[in-house]
Amino acid sequence: MGFLVWLFYVLLSVAPSLRGCMGDGYGVPIRLNDDVLGLIVFKSDLRDPSSHLSSWNEDDDSPCSWKYIQCNPVSGRVSEISLDGLGLTGRIGRGLEKLRHLKVLSLSRNNFSGSISPQLALTSALVSLNLSRNSLSGRIPVSLVNMSTIRVLDLSENSFSGAVPDNLFQNCLSLRQLSLAGNMLEGSIPSTLPRCSLLNSLNLSKNRFSGTLDFTSGIWTLKRLRVLDLSKNALSGPVPNGIAAIHYLKEFLLSGNHFSGPLPVDTGLCPHLYRLDFGDNRFTGALPDSLQRLNSLIFFRVSNNMLTGDFPSWIGNMSSLEYLDFSRNSLAGNLPSSMGELKSLKYLSLSHNKLGGNIPMSLVYCTGLSVIHLGGNSFDGRIPESFFDLGLEEIDFSGNKLMGSIPRGSSRIYESLHKLDMSRNNLTGSIPAEMGLFSNLRYLNLSWNNLKSRVPPELGFFPNLTILDLRNSALYGSIPGEICDSGSLGILQLDGNALMGSIPEEIGNCTSIYLLSLSHNDLNGSIPKSISNLNKLKILQLEFNELSGEIPQELGRLQNLLAVNISYNRLEGRLPVGGIFPNLDQSSLQGNLGICSPLLKGPCKLNVPKPLVLNPNAFDNPMGDHKQRNRSSKSKEIGRHNFLSVSAIVAISAAILITFGVIVIALLNVSARRRLIFVDNALESLCSSSSRSGSAPTGKLVLFDSRSSPDLIGNPEPLLNKASEIGGGMFGTVYKVPLGTQGRMVAIKKLVTSNIIRYPEDFDREVRVLGKAEHPNLIKLKGYYWAPQTQLLVSEFAPNGSLQSKLHERLPSVPPLSWAERFKILLGTAKGLAHLHHSFRPPIIHYNIKPSNILLDENHNPKISDFGLARLLTELEKHIISNRFQSALGYVAPELACQSLRVNEKCDIYGFGVMILEVVTGKRPVEYGEDNVVILSDHMRFSLEQGNALDCVDPSMSEYPEDEVLPVLKLALVCTSQIPSSRPSMEEVVHILQLIKTPAPQRTGLYY
Structure with a gap:
């Protein structure tokens, strides 16, 4: 393979001068199969970990028998290469240029990387090029393909960047499909694109194209378009009328841009549209009435805009709709009963609008409905019970004014429902015990209602429930121990109710829980030790209850715990020594009877066992009865004295210990202050004493960029001049001082002495690591001064x-x-x-x-x-x-x-x-x-x-x-x-x- 690769590049460089020499002198012309040569050179730039290309052999006369290669049966030349999804890596080299009869090249779903050489020019016979879903980068070369003959060009899902050359589409009369989606292309969309008059699929989505579009004389002139996808860019400006000119348009996707103004009113004049997405823009005004003509529309999304006006009464005319999302606008009015005509509807989201009135009963005729989101509106009345007979997977009625009770449901919804959110309504009545039959429910939120119900133990039967939120719903009674039987619960929120009784020991069965909130109830008793089994717990909220006793020390083992609030209970005693508890602030502890913490001003109540008093009567006594009676009476008196003595000793001992501790701390503080003063004075006198007496000082100055000995004795006297102090922080005080004979300014940090490495060799090693961290945006560390009582860092001055x-x-x-x-x-x-x-x-x-x-x-x-x-x-x-x-x-x-x-x-x-x-x-x-x-x-x-x-x-x-x-x-x-x-x-x-x-x-x- 090495010889052929070498020969290829030699031929590539000397081809013009070689033509006159072929055959001269030897009488035998050199005959090479260009297809074999080109493919072997192409393969040499690749890594093929699964050996998919093992059949590509340079000794073969023809590549037509190789895997993934197709040849023209007449000419015997390679016409198609399809290497999709083979896990190939490497770059696309110039070997492909030798394949002069190649018509189809597909390299998608591999890991080709790097930029494409601007010199690479594929054959003009090529009609389809697919390089999608690789890791190609750089700019798109103009010479890559002959745009006058190419029909399909797919460069999507790569990392191409920069602007698309405007002359790329100068001559694109044959182009049918173009996809540049999922890259990092930027700038404006090329103005020459409308010259591709036969284009039927244009996908420029998920890039960074910006600016306004010339729809009228640009996009709207591409009358053969079937797919137009400009979504997820940064395009702006209005979208004018004129889309009706593209009569056969099927997909029109503009989501995720900055388009503004009204929706084009003639959109409904494209009768073949089946996918329409205007979401995540800044469109205003009402929905055009022409949209009701789109009988073939399957997907319709206008969410996250600023649309106004009444909800369209003609919505039922879109009888083919499967997906409808009008959420996060300002649509008003009631939902029409014609909603029931949407028999194919599967997904309905109208949340966060200004809709009101009753939820229409006709929606139950949408028998294929699986997701319904109506949250954040002003719907009132009762929830139609027949909704709970559908095979719904998600129900979100939160943030409305719904009344009445929660429907019990039927066997169909028991198996299908994954999410149920009815929070922030005016619902009343009990929580149906049948909810325990929802076998696939993962999210249940009934918070902020007026249920006045007990917590049914059946809620613990959910095998997949992850989030249970019943906050502020007027719940009463006790917390059922079965609530954690499933073992899958991650969030349990019962705060803001009237729950009473103790926290059940079974709470320790919630092994998957990471948020447990039981605050603002009437819970009493002690905090169960079983909470220490909740190793994934991150947030524990028990404030504003009647909990008493000591906090179990075992809770200190919860290493993942990030936040705890136990304020306003009747707790007492010591805090757990481990975990987050030693670092709790006052707001998390206040309002208790006697928690022992320096943050609290109240009493500290410890559950200390009484002193042990030995009873002398418990031992055998050989004395007679008379002596025994006398000794008995005396022993009682002695026992009383002994008891008082021991109690007094305990009290006196405690007082002595406390007094001794206060004295020790005061002495330590005094000692620390004296030590700092001593260090300052020692540094100030260091140079003067050494200069006067000539004795060697104990500290050393090390400058990393100095050729001098690292044992140079520095003069630290200027460092302690208060006039030169320029700042300070967690690690020490900073001074601005001149260094050396030239007076070059440096910053010197006098490190705090506590907790700093005390051994000079360790200090030197760590500081030298920091000295190697050189970068234009880092303060350069120039050296250090070390003495047993003083450590200084020398760095550049800003x-x-x-x-x-x-x-x-x-x-x-x-x-x-x-x-x-x-x-x-x-x-x-x-x-x-x-x-x-x-x-x-x-x-x-x-x-x-x-x-x-x-x-x-x-x-x-x-x-x-x-x-x-x-x-x-x-x-x-x-x-x-x-x-x-x-x-x-x-x-x-x-x-x-x-x-x-x-x-x-x-x-x-x-x-x-x-x-x-x-x-x-x-x-x-x-x-x-x-x-x-x-x-x-x-x-x-x-x-x-x-x-x-x-x-x-x-x-x-x-x-x-x-x-x-x-x-x-x-x-x-x-x-x-x-x-x-x-x-x-x-x-x-x-x-x-x-x-x-x-x-x-x-x-x-x-x-x-």
Whole structure:
């Protein structure tokens, strides 16, 4: 194979000059089968792990017997190659150019990667090319195929990027099918595309195309179209009338763009339409009446727009509908009885509109219905019982004004129903015991009703139930022990009812549960020890009950527990020593009788056993009766004295211990203060004493970029000058000092002495690792000073201060940061963190990302400081636990709420996401008002959902590009996801930020 590959490239380079030499001198012309040569060269660029191409042998005279190859029976030349789904990897090389008679080339569902060479030009005989579902990247080369002869071109589901060349469709008269879907193409849709007048399928979906479309003289002129899919791009502007010109159109998909204005009124004049999707845009106005003519329509979606007007009464005319989604608009009125004419309907979603009235009984004639979502409207009246005779899989009637009782249902729905949500209505009556027969039910939500019912034990019979939500439904009675019999329950919420009695011991059978909420009831008794069996439990809410006794110490073994609230009960005694319990705040404990915690001001009640008193009468006594009686009476008196003595001893001992503890702590505090003063004085006197007496000092200064001996003795006196102090934090105080004879400024951090590595060789090793972390967006560590009582880090000085000072401490005379400067700071910080996370094994984790640790050089380039300092700690987890909330309030990832830390890169990403919000809004991550506390990430998430995110942008920025700011805000909310695995990596964050900051003509929307 190697010789043929070499020969191919030689022939490719010398072909013009070779023609005159063939046969000369020898009289025998060189005869090669081009098809064999081309295919062998093509194969040489591939990896074939399953040996699918083992029959391709370079010694064969013809490839027509090879697998996956078809030849023309007349000419004997290769006409078709089909290698779909063979698991091939590698690149598409130029060997295919030799196949001059190839008509069909299909390489889909493999893992071809890299860019396609711009020199690759496939034969003009090719009529069908399918490279879909690979990993090809780069730009689409214009010379790849002859557009004047190609009929089918499918490049979908790859990673092609950049703009599509406008001249690609300069001459495309033969093109019938074109799919570029699922790539990263951007810019405007080529204006030459309408020249493909025979095109019948056009799919440009799931790219980043932007700008407005010339429908009238562009798309609408492609009169042979059957499929038009432009969904999931960033296209904008109105969609004018004219679609009726495409008479045979069957699929018209525009979802997931920024189209606005009314829907084209002549859409209904395309009688062959069977799939219509206008969802996730900004369309306004009413639904055009012409739509009622679409008798062949199967799929109809207009959800997530701003449509208004009454719900169409003509909907029943669409007799072929199987999928209907009008959710999240502002449609009003009642549902017409003609809904019952939709006999083929399987999916119905009208949620979050302004619909009212009764749910029409005629819907029960839609016998094929499996999903019905009517939540978030104003429907009233009773739920038609006949609904529960259908084979429904999902029912969502939440957030309405429905009354009456819950229908009991029949055997058909018992087997089919997966989800039932009737929350936030006015339902009354008992929860039907028959619900225990719903064998496939996974989600049950009856919360916020007025059921006034007991919790039926049959609810524990659900074999697949994952979520059970019965909050605020006026439930009474006890919690049945059978509620966890299925073992599949993940969320159990019974709070806000009138439940009484004790928490059943059987609660320990809920081994899959991760959220247990029983708060705001009248539960009494003790907390069962069996809760310690719930190893997956993350949230436990028992507040506002009448629970008593001590909290079982076994609960400290729950290492996955992230949040606990036991406030306002009658609990007492010590908290469990393990898990999250030592770190609970006051709000989670207050309002109890006597929980022992330094956060609470009330009494601490311990269940201490009484002292053991020995009875002297219990022993045999050889003395006589008279002596025995005297001794008996004396022994009672002695026993009383002994009892009082022991009690007094216990009390006195406790008092002595407490007093001794207070004295020891006070002495330690005094000692610590004296030690700090001693260290300061020692450093101040170090140089003076050494210079006066000539004695060798004990510390050493090591500069990584110095050729001098690492045992240089530094002069630390300037470090302790208060005038040179410029900041401080969790790890120590920072000073700005000149270094060396030239007076070059450096920053020197005097580390806190507690918990820092005490051995110089260990300290040297860890600091040198940090010194190797060099990157334009990291503060360079230049060296260190080590002495037994003092450790200093020497690093470069950033003259423009910190991001914190630019955002929150700016003087009125100093101009605010522009959007360009803010974006540069965010992108640079992301690059620095990506370097720490992905260039070191194990990765270097910062632990404390916030604006005060982002410094700015003279050009406002960001430089991350204090990275990796946790490597210098002897007890990392203890230090982070005790300092994280005080030092970085609002930046702490939620998973750090538990003591069993699993700190990784995702914690830094959470802090970076909060920092993005702070940079864009100019607000602190946590702000305190008169009556409330505002968490910035929660506030921004709500604002984005309401469409008001831009109202939160820092008003000091007079100008900013909305199409950059919005994607950046959305990226921040992804980074601050409560679930660590949902956060992107820092490499992905850098990539996304770079995509956002593309040139204006090529900029696309970014969605999260």
